[in-house]
Amino acid sequence: MAPVLAFDIETIPDVAGLRLLRGADPALSDADVYAAEIADRAARNKGDFMPLHLHRVLVISCVFRAGKGLQVRSFVDLERDGRSEEASVIQAFFDRVDERRPQLVSWNGGGFDLPVLQQRGLRHGVVAGRYWDMGDDDREHRYNNYISRYHLRHIDLMDLLAMYQSRANAPLDAMAKLCGFPGKLGMDGSQVYGAYLDGRRDEIRRYCETDAMNTYLLWCRFEKMRGRLDKAGYRREIAIARDTVAAIDEPHWAEYLAAWPAEDALGEGSPRRDDSAPPADAAMAAEEPPPALEPAPVAIVETTTETKTTETTIYIDSSSIRA
Numbered sequence: 001m002a003p004v005l006a007f008d009i010e011t012i013p014d015v016a017g018l019r020l021l022r023g024a025d026p027a028l029s030d031a032d033v034y035a036a037e038i039a040d041r042a043a044r045n046k047g048d049f050m051p052l053h054l055h056r057v058l059v060i061s062c063v064f065r066a067g068k069g070l071q072v073r074s075f076v077d078l079e080r081d082g083r084s085e086e087a088s089v090i091q092a093f094f095d096r097v098d099e100r101r102p103q104l105v106s107w108n109g110g111g112f113d114l115p116v117l118q119q120r121g122l123r124h125g126v127v128a129g130r131y132w133d134m135g136d137d138d139r140e141h142r143y144n145n146y147i148s149r150y151h152l153r154h155i156d157l158m159d160l161l162a163m164y165q166s167r168a169n170a171p172l173d174a175m176a177k178l179c180g181f182p183g184k185l186g187m188d189g190s191q192v193y194g195a196y197l198d199g200r201r202d203e204i205r206r207y208c209e210t211d212a213m214n215t216y217l218l219w220c221r222f223e224k225m226r227g228r229l230d231k232a233g234y235r236r237e238i239a240i241a242r243d244t245v246a247a248i249d250e251p252h253w254a255e256y257l258a259a260w261p262a263e264d265a266l267g268e269g270s271p272r273r274d275d276s277a278p279p280a281d282a283a284m285a286a287e288e289p290p291p292a293l294e295p296a297p298v299a300i301v302e303t304t305t306e307t308k309t310t311e312t313t314i315y316i317d318s319s320s321i322r323a
Contacts, residue, residue: 004065005103009208010058013037014050061212062096086124090120106155111156155219179218182214184207185252213245220234220237
């Protein structure tokens, strides 16, 4: 199967960038600089959501599916020695794209995540040759690349399902829950900066990971909808995802699993009862047994530094595929 990478990012205001652009007094604290910007925006009848180029990337979470393996991996700015590692976090993400050439999947990634990663990547001198290839190096990218809105190498599920009409956009949380998946847990995007200021970076990482998993599960549902997964294949993918989540010894995944009852795990909804249909037990007996699943995945820990990936984040890896 072609590799698939579903991703999500979490950001905080770039206060250092605000200092530069505002010409702020060096004696002002970060809180004062941010408060002054918010006050200025309010005076212009604008909200506190910063323009995309002033979103500093704190976490990028990915769910990666290839061959028989499913991985969950996050790149986190740990700010060692009090310095932002945003550049290495973004570079690590684009390195994975360049190495694996995956199908990218997001929810509003075309409207938020990728523009942020592109603009912040430009700021830091990130290199992403394969991602930006629009046919100069690989002829196939002329007709299907990551950049063009109507190409499919990156699929923004929210945008596509809305037929590229913003008034038809649906929230990730709502669509996930309507399809029988857990949806968002713990916090929402508006609470991320407050959590960061409180030192709850790991909680932000966990929230981002569950959003990436929701996106991946909706991708599986979409693949079934467009006929690229049959019923048995869809069930197998959902079962692998559920088994992967169950194998991770972290509280947010236990909470996620608890919000995903086994009877709803396939995300196939609850059709109205048809009395003319055969009893459920008989119907199940008539079906072919589901394909055998691969061995349970194992949990591995790793960390992103400025120059390489060493021991950072959490990712789950099946024994049948090693990164």
